[in-house]
Amino acid sequence: MKTVLVVYGTTEGQTRKVAEFIANALQERGAKVELLDSASASAAQVQPFFAAAVVCGSLHRHRYQASLLRFVKDNAAWLAGIPSAFIAVSLTAVLADDESREELREAADAFFRKTGWTPAITRHVAGALRYTQYDYFKRLLMKLIARQRGGATDTTQDREYTDWDDLAHFVDEFLAAAPLQERGH
Ligand SMILES: Cc1cc2nc3c(=O)[nH]c(=O)nc-3n(C[C@H](O)[C@H](O)[C@H](O)COP(=O)(O)O)c2cc1C
Structure with missing residues (x-):
């Protein structure tokens, strides 16, 4: 069985948690997985020998991480040739x-x-x-946005909105669409 690449960009850590969850779920279902931070030095040296790829990033001011954008752009040619998915993390998704x-x-x-x-x-x-984890200004900005959009405004507590069961379903769907067994010639 060839390996599934799970590559992620994260700013405050939630997308790392999401990517780790996906990597664990894939492994529990028998897949081999390489988990890669797009901002790490090893991201620049990745070899294109994967059976499938899950790309995870999060929105900050309407954009995904620059390191993830660079990674995907640099590797778009071989990514196009394998089954792939984009896991797009944001608060708007709530x-x-x-x-x-x-x-x-x-x-x-x-x-x-x-x-x-x-x-x-x-x-x-x-x-x-x-x-x-936010600094003063980020906390103020996020509280304002949360208030406008009906989110949690108690800044003494973090609030996680990620639906882990739904992510587990995604992994099942992804594996159903991308069988990972190598075919004999
Ligand atoms: C400074 C800042 C800007 C953000 N901008 C957006 C945005 O434009 N749209 C959105 O839906 N979520 C936005 N978010 C919410 C993040 O996408 C969300 O907190 C996500 O969990 C961050 O993932 P990360 O921890 O992997 O960086 C923003 C969060 C911060 C702190």
Whole structure:
């Protein structure tokens, strides 16, 4: 069995947690996994020998991590040749209205346009408010946004919105669509 690449960009750590969850779930289902931080030195030296790839990133000011964008752009040619999925973490994903869906679609489309990569599956996943990790201004900004959008405004506590059961379902769907057994010649 060849290896599945799970590559992630993270700013406050939630997408790392999401990527680790996906990597563990894949392993529990018998897959071999390489987990890679797009901002790490090893991301620049990755070899294109994967059976499938799950790319995870989170939105900050309507953009995904620059290191993830660079990684996907640099590796778009071989990523296009294997089953792949984009796990797009954000707080907008908590909201179910049409405008929020459109906002997320536009952000993901911009990422695909800039990288030249279009995954077979895109999942928008709710992230977290990490108030206790933010600096003063970030905390203030996020509290304001949370208040406007009906999120948690108690800045003494972090709030996780990620639906882990739904992510486990994603892993099942992904494996069903991307059988990993190597075919004999
Ligand atoms: C400074 C800042 C800007 C953010 N901008 C957006 C945004 O434009 N759209 C959105 O839906 N979520 C936004 N978020 C929410 C993050 O996507 C969410 O907190 C996510 O869990 C962060 O993932 P990470 O911990 O992997 O960086 C922002 C968060 C912060 C702290």
